[in-house]
Amino acid sequence: MPKIIMGIESSCDETGVGLVRLHDDGAVELLADEVASSVDQHARFGGVVPEIASRAHMEAMVPTADRAFEKAGLKLSDVDAIAVTAGPGLSGALLVGVSAAKAYAAALGVPLYGVNHLAGHIAVDTLQHGPLPTPCLGLLVSGGHTQLLRIDDIASSITELGSTVDDAAGEAYDKVARVLGLPYPGGPPIDKAAKEGDPKAIAFPRGMTGPRDAKFDFSFSGLKTAVARWIEAAERRGDDIPVNDVAASFQEAVADVLTAKAVKAAKELGIDTMVISGGVAANSRLSGLAAERCEAAGITLRVPRPRLCTDNGAMIAALGAHVVAAGRPPSSLDLSANPALPVSVVSF
Amino acid sequence: MLVLALDTSTPAITAGVVQLDDTRLEVLAEQVTLNARAHGELLTPHLLEAVNAADITLAQLDAIVVGVGPGPFTGLRAGMATAAALGHALGIPVHPVCGLDAIAIQAEHGAPLLVATDARRREVYWAAYDAEARRVDGPHVDKPAELKPEAKTAAGEGAELYADVLGLEVIGPRFPSPAGLVAAARDSFGKEPEPLTPLYLRRPDAVEPTARKRVTA
Numbered sequence A: 001m002p003k004i005i006m007g008i009e010s011s012c013d014e015t016g017v018g019l020v021r022l023h024d025d026g027a028v029e030l031l032a033d034e035v036a037s038s039v040d041q042h043a044r045f046g047g048v049v050p051e052i053a054s055r056a057h058m059e060a061m062v063p064t065a066d067r068a069f070e071k072a073g074l075k076l077s078d079v080d081a082i083a084v085t086a087g088p089g090l091s092g093a094l095l096v097g098v099s100a101a102k103a104y105a106a107a108l109g110v111p112l113y114g115v116n117h118l119a120g121h122i123a124v125d126t127l128q129h130g131p132l133p134t135p136c137l138g139l140l141v142s143g144g145h146t147q148l149l150r151i152d153d154i155a156s157s158i159t160e161l162g163s164t165v166d167d168a169a170g171e172a173y174d175k176v177a178r179v180l181g182l183p184y185p186g187g188p189p190i191d192k193a194a195k196e197g198d199p200k201a202i203a204f205p206r207g208m209t210g211p212r213d214a215k216f217d218f219s220f221s222g223l224k225t226a227v228a229r230w231i232e233a234a235e236r237r238g239d240d241i242p243v244n245d246v247a248a249s250f251q252e253a254v255a256d257v258l259t260a261k262a263v264k265a266a267k268e269l270g271i272d273t274m275v276i277s278g279g280v281a282a283n284s285r286l287s288g289l290a291a292e293r294c295e296a297a298g299i300t301l302r303v304p305r306p307r308l309c310t311d312n313g314a315m316i317a318a319l320g321a322h323v324v325a326a327g328r329p330p331s332s333l334d335l336s337a338n339p340a341l342p343v344s345v346v347s348f
Numbered sequence B: 001m002l003v004l005a006l007d008t009s010t011p012a013i014t015a016g017v018v019q020l021d022d023t024r025l026e027v028l029a030e031q032v033t034l035n036a037r038a039h040g041e042l043l044t045p046h047l048l049e050a051v052n053a054a055d056i057t058l059a060q061l062d063a064i065v066v067g068v069g070p071g072p073f074t075g076l077r078a079g080m081a082t083a084a085a086l087g088h089a090l091g092i093p094v095h096p097v098c099g100l101d102a103i104a105i106q107a108e109h110g111a112p113l114l115v116a117t118d119a120r121r122r123e124v125y126w127a128a129y130d131a132e133a134r135r136v137d138g139p140h141v142d143k144p145a146e147l148k149p150e151a152k153t154a155a156g157e158g159a160e161l162y163a164d165v166l167g168l169e170v171i172g173p174r175f176p177s178p179a180g181l182v183a184a185a186r187d188s189f190g191k192e193p194e195p196l197t198p199l200y201l202r203r204p205d206a207v208e209p210t211a212r213k214r215v216t217a
C-alpha cells in the first residue's frame, strides 16, 4: 500500500510543509510543497535573526500545513507518517516544527520520524531524478551549510568528508553583497552582477587549497576579507568600484574551490554520481562549472530544480519516505531537537 | 464538554484534561513538571499521559485551551505550536488564554490582586485584577521596583521571587493550572476562538547594522 508522508521543516527562516507518496516500489512522488518565508523580515538585519524566525514559524506553521493538504487534495487523516527536521538548525526555530510535528503525530496516531536537515537536502533530489545510485557524493551549499558528503544509504549512512571551517558559502555571498551595496540575501544579486563582469578581473584567494590544508574542507572567511580589503583600497585611491567585476571574480573563486574539491573527492573515492543541493546550488556559475568539470571527469551530475534546493518541507517528507521504506525505527514523542545534529545521524 | 488545557509560559510544563458543564469544572487528570528547559521535549508526552489518566482519547476532546503568555519566548512557543497543531489535526477549536488571568482566577482573594510571573532579566510579567478577578491593567513587563500596585495581595512565581521588593502578601497559585486556564477561557467556549497570538511583550533582540564595518584597521 502506498503511504503518505508529511514533512515539516523549520530549521532556519522558511516554514515548510511537504507531502509525498511513497510507492510500494520505493519511488517517492511529490504531492505538495508549501513554504512560508520570513526572509523579508531579516533583510534589514543583513542575516537571519533567530527570534524573528521563530516567531514567524509559530504564525506560519498551521496555515502552511493547511495549504499543503489543500494543494495535494488530501485530508490530514490520510497521513501515514510524519517526518520533521530535528536538526541541525536554530534551536528556537526547530522547536516550533518539532512541537507541531509531535502534536500532529499524536493526534493522527501515526509514527513520527525526527530527521536530519542536511540529509533532506540530498534526499529531495529523488523527487526529481528518481532513486539515488550509491555511493554518491553530495555537495551541500547554502547560507547555513557548506559540506561534502559521502552517501552510502540515504536512509541510514551518510559520512561527512569535509565542511567549512568558518563561514558557509552563502554567508560569504551575503557579506560580499553588503560591501558591494547589493541587497540581502546576496546570492541572486551577485549572480546577476557577475554575469556582466569579468571573472578573471581580480585574482581573489582560493581558501584551503594549500598542500597542507585539509583536502575536503572549505574556508570562505579569507575570501570575504580579501574582497572587502580590495574594495577599501580602491575607495582610498578614489576609484569607482567595478561591482560587476568584483562580483564575477568573487563568484568564480567560490565556484572554483567548491567544484574542484567535490570532483577531486569523487575521483579519489571512485564515486561516479554527484548531487549538488542547498540554496547556493541555484547559482548559475556553480552549477555551470560543476557541469563542465563533472563531464570532463565522467561524473553524472544531479542538481534538483531551484525550488527544491532551498529549505522546504518536501525534502523532509522525501527523506522521511526513504527512512520509512528502509524500516528504520520511529522517534519517541519525547524527541527533542538537536541544533548541532551531525550529518551522520540521519534519523533518531 | 472535555477540554485539554496546556501551558508552557512559565517553568512549569502543564497539561490537563478538564470536564466542564454549566455549573461544574472538574479536573480529570493533570500532568505538570517543573523544568524550564524541557518544554519542547515533555509537553506531548504529558498531554498523552493526562488523556490516558482521564480515561479518554484525544478524539473525544471538544476544545483546547492554551496559555499564550506572557512568557519567555522559546518555551511559550512549544505549547502554542503543540496546541495549534493538535487543534488542526483534531478539528477542534483552540482558545487562547492570558496565563496571568489563569492565575488570578484561581487565587483566593476577593480583593484587588497583582499577578506577576518571572520574565527573567530581573523583570516580571504582571497584570492587576479587581476583586472579581477581572483584569484592570496589563499585561506588562517591568522591573518589580517600578510597580505601584494598588493591591495588598499578589500571586504568581514572580510575586514570590520579588516579595521583598513588592512588599505584598503572596498567595497561590504560582503557575497557571489546567483548572485556572479553563476557568479563564470559560466565556470563550462556543464562540469563534480569538487568534493564537503570543503575548511576547518584548521585541526580539536584534540590531540593524549601521555603516559598513571596516575590515582593515
Ligand SMILES: [Zn+2]
Pocket (backbone or CB within 6 Å): A117, A121, A142, A144, A278, A310, A311
Ligand atoms: Zn538548508
